[in-house]
Amino acid sequence: MKRRVFLTRAAAGAAAGAVAAPAIAQSQPQIHWRLASSFPKSLDTLYGAAELLVKRVAQATAGKFQIRLFAGGEIVPGLQVLDAVQNGTVECGHTAPYYYIGKDPAFAFATALPFGLNARQQNAWMYYGGGMRAMADLFAEYGCIQFPGGNTGAQMGGWYRKEIQSVEDLKGLKMRIGGLGGQVLARLGVVPQQIAGGEIYQALERGTIDAVEWVGPYDDEKLGFHKVARYYYYPGWWEGGPQLSLIVNLKKWAELPEAYRGVFEAACAESNVHMLARYDAGNPAALRRVVGGGAQLRVFPRPVLEACLDAANELYAELSAKSAHFKRIFEGWSRFRADQFLWFRVAESAYDNFVFQSATRRPAKK
């Protein structure tokens, strides 16, 4: 092969490519979408993930694909984002799918199940453990498709006016709690309430509720819960690694040029990484501040955790009997969870247990 001929052709090809790229960009249509978030602007980690997404999509398409972002309640109530995307009021939304467990309990798998996966395990399940496929079949029935778009990491167990020293102390407690955690606690006497982020403080202040869980120190401090409840419990066993999702109307998704679909998916993945990083970076200082402000940290007593675990397992058996989607997804998810827990008990858990606690350790005597 004549090297010179090859190089000439390659150069011509490269030049043609350089010319063709802007031509392709110009041939892409201008598209305007609307995105309804479930969250108020004040919660900059949650709302911020959607802000990052719309910014990146516009940037990567040279401004051709514009998505206008609306905070929770602006055009759609925070807990009705799925409905709005399904009926085409908006093309896409950013929400916690477990807000829709009233439609089908299987929506919880796209956020969190009590005693379920941590943030890394949730990503592993979604991207490589069959989670995307499993959820696609459910969301398609609602005319939507979902993509992971954020995670808070393990949450706190919430704010309580009185201490929880035994299972007995849960009886009659009116508590704002998201997802299936409320159904587990209901079996132990709690009266769960699902209230959108922007409305919780008032409910707690007015005494409509006795306890509240939201996310963790970074958000909870902003919402001011430490001013109206003293005891701050952990861990939030119902949300070991809750995921937020970008959901898109399937018809609109199909109409989108393939290049824009690629950009959108990449931006979702970026939002997914950034939300978790932002929480992890912000939580330590916020925890110090709320404790400095008088919050009393408490760990849930082991008998309470064990009673909740038993109640969760009973609930899963019931939900599997009620929802074909739940049964189908739970089987694969359970196997995946068992494998993850086995692996995380080895290197991850040994590392975390030693290193996190050694921060307060004195040097060994020689």
Ligand code: CA
């Ligand atoms: Ca929560």
